[in-house]
Amino acid sequence: MDGSLAQCAQGEHFHLVTPLLESWALSQVVGTTVFLKCENVQPAGSFKIRGIGHFCQEMAKKGCRHLVCSSGGNAGVAAAYCARKLGIPATIVLPEGASQSVVRRLQGEGAEVQLTGKVWDEANLRAQELAKRDGWVAVPPFDHPLVWEGHTSLVRELKAALGTPPGALVLAVGGGGLLAGVSAGLAEVGWQHVPIVAMETRGAHSFNAAVEAGRLVTLPNITSVAKCLGAKTVAARALECMQEFEIISEMVEDREAVNAVQRFLDDERMLVEPACGAALAAVYSGLLGRLQAEGRLSPALASIVVIVCGGNSIDSRELQALKAQLGQS
Secondary structure, eight states: OOHHHHHHHTTOOSSOOOOEEEEHHHHHHHTSEEEEEEGGGSTTSBTHHHHHHHHHHHHHHTTOOEEEEEOSSHHHHHHHHHHHHHTOOEEEEEOTTOOHHHHHHHHHTTOEEEEOSSSHHHHHHHHHHHTTSTTEEEEOSSOSHHHHHHHHHHHHHHHHHHSSOOSEEEEEOSSSHHHHHHHHHHHHTTOTTSOEEEEEETTSOHHHHHHHHTSOOOOSOOOSSOGGGOOSSOOHHHHHHHHHSOEEEEEEOHHHHHHHHHHHHHHHSOOOOHHHHHHHHHHHTSHHHHHHHTTSSOTTOSEEEEEEOBOSSOOHHHHHHHHHHTTOO
């Protein structure tokens, strides 16, 4: 067993314990203390490293010889990073419109990159086909118990940092893996009563559509600019969590998410994807205040935690292009 696999067998993980920062600027907007759980500083650029790292380590222990992952970007980077650390080859399948910066990052991690289909769901079909090869294992971007189990570490870190539960927790929903993992983590630390505000952008709102219908819904297409939220069908476990936890599903428009990205860059000097902007928009758009006024959140929240999920598919030029596309100066 080489050194990397030996470390894996000893139970070490690939993710970092990320900072929990009090944001003066966002606290001023919402009128109560806002903490930022900064998953954007993970070595693979997003929270995905928690769950995918855990999954990949478990597969390595079982003798996996090649990892394959379909991704809108962030899951692929996490899988490629883990594969390099484990000394296992990786193939990452992305939709054809994937960010070139993500492609370069994946290649820099030593992964083979294939571009297939217009959306993640189509890339995923190719990945599932590749995973039929002997010794190859498909890395699920969001829909697997090991992935959710890995994400619970985020809540354990919150418990260690805060001691007492926050008044609400805000996160973005794509395929539902983060929501499922955070929900499990809240139950694990005895915080299952903490409300989760689950944010999506219109056009990538498979969770909200499922909540409204009371069953899984497959969107006809992903029309949002937040492509990393782009699973046309959310994980079944995410919908099940609605029955077990206090989850408020909300949508914002693309322009609100992109505006939140720009404001967050100005306020905190951190650049994140529109998918992350969906969560930040809960603060910047006044949504949390409206939820309080409607009685859906307590009017006296002691604190709010926003999970800054990060993202690799963004740079200054891409932000300007998105603003121009949406008619923002």
